[in-house]
Amino acid sequence: MIKLYDVSKTYAKSSVKAVDSLTLEIKAGEIFGFLGPNGAGKSTTIKMITGILTPDSGTIQIDGVNIAENPIGAKSVIGFVPDDHDVYETLKGIEYLNFIGTMYGVKSATLKQKIEEYASLFDMTDVLPNMISSYSHGMKQKLSVIAALVHEPKVWILDEPLTGLDPQSAYQLKQLMRKHADMGNTVFFSSHVIDVVEKVCDRIGIINHGKLVAVDTLENIRADDKVSLESLFLTITSDGEGK
Numbered sequence: 001m002i003k004l005y006d007v008s009k010t011y012a013k014s015s016v017k018a019v020d021s022l023t024l025e026i027k028a029g030e031i032f033g034f035l036g037p038n039g040a041g042k043s044t045t046i047k048m049i050t051g052i053l054t055p056d057s058g059t060i061q062i063d064g065v066n067i068a069e070n071p072i073g074a075k076s077v078i079g080f081v082p083d084d085h086d087v088y089e090t091l092k093g094i095e096y097l098n099f100i101g102t103m104y105g106v107k108s109a110t111l112k113q114k115i116e117e118y119a120s121l122f123d124m125t126d127v128l129p130n131m132i133s134s135y136s137h138g139m140k141q142k143l144s145v146i147a148a149l150v151h152e153p154k155v156w157i158l159d160e161p162l163t164g165l166d167p168q169s170a171y172q173l174k175q176l177m178r179k180h181a182d183m184g185n186t187v188f189f190s191s192h193v194i195d196v197v198e199k200v201c202d203r204i205g206i207i208n209h210g211k212l213v214a215v216d217t218l219e220n221i222r223a224d225d226k227v228s229l230e231s232l233f234l235t236i237t238s239d240g241e242g243k
Contacts, residue, residue, distance in 0.1 A: 001155055001186035002026040002049060007058030008210075009044050018044040020210035022058070026188055026203075031181045033201030034190040037237050041210040042190050043083065046159050049188070050080050063154055076104065079153035083160040083190075085140040093128040093135070093143055097150060104151035111150060118146040121176075122169050138164040145173060156180060156187045162196065174200050198229040208237045 067074035101111035
């Protein structure tokens with residue numbers, strides 16, 4: 001569902017590759033956890049997958065579509081929750097969701113139904129008529145999640161999606177992730193909360209210094225079944241923080 005082949009990226013004024021010859025395939029029907037120290041290349045990778053950044057070299061395919069050749073086609077199947085809250089604060093919550101749904105071509109009746117469904121699930125129904133500028137951190141995060149899901153994308157790319165969510169909303173999102181993958185879709189999940197990754201992901205990838213240093217099921221990566229993912233992660237990345 002997501003394929004990266006020999007992808008590299010270097011930022012201006014730096015001779016060090018933020019992402020270095022990354023080859024990775026995330027399959028349909030799985031939740032894939034993406035881990036790495038600060039500066040290891042996680043965010044750069046995610047921004048290239050979503051088309052925010054252009055790789056210096058290599059190819060990226062989303063559901064069989066080359067994002068460089070057909071960016072709109074590739075992005076149309078992606079639902080993206082970024083690690084910040086870049087939403088239009090001068091809009092009301094409902095206005096923002098209607099805008100996003102319209103941009104993705106969701107029919108009005110379907111959009112209304114999806115907004116109502118997710119707003120109820122994340123306890124946002126009463127605040128959608130309010131200005132986004134009045135929202136708390138957690139409310140903005142829930143709005144970002146709903147906005148990413150209203151067009152029912154095949155590929156979910158979630159960068160620290162649980163940050164700011166209350167326990168009930170975090171639980172609901174994890175349930176949705178599992179359901180989405182079980183329906184034959186893909187969830188690409190980046191988080192610093194290692195125990196959550198350990199519990200919900202089918203496979204994990206660990207990036208360090210821009211290179212993929214491990215990718216497999218947790219059971220296959222472990223040398224000993226008693227080793228926690230946290231210990232494994234610290235061992236693999238113990239040479240210092242990536243770039």
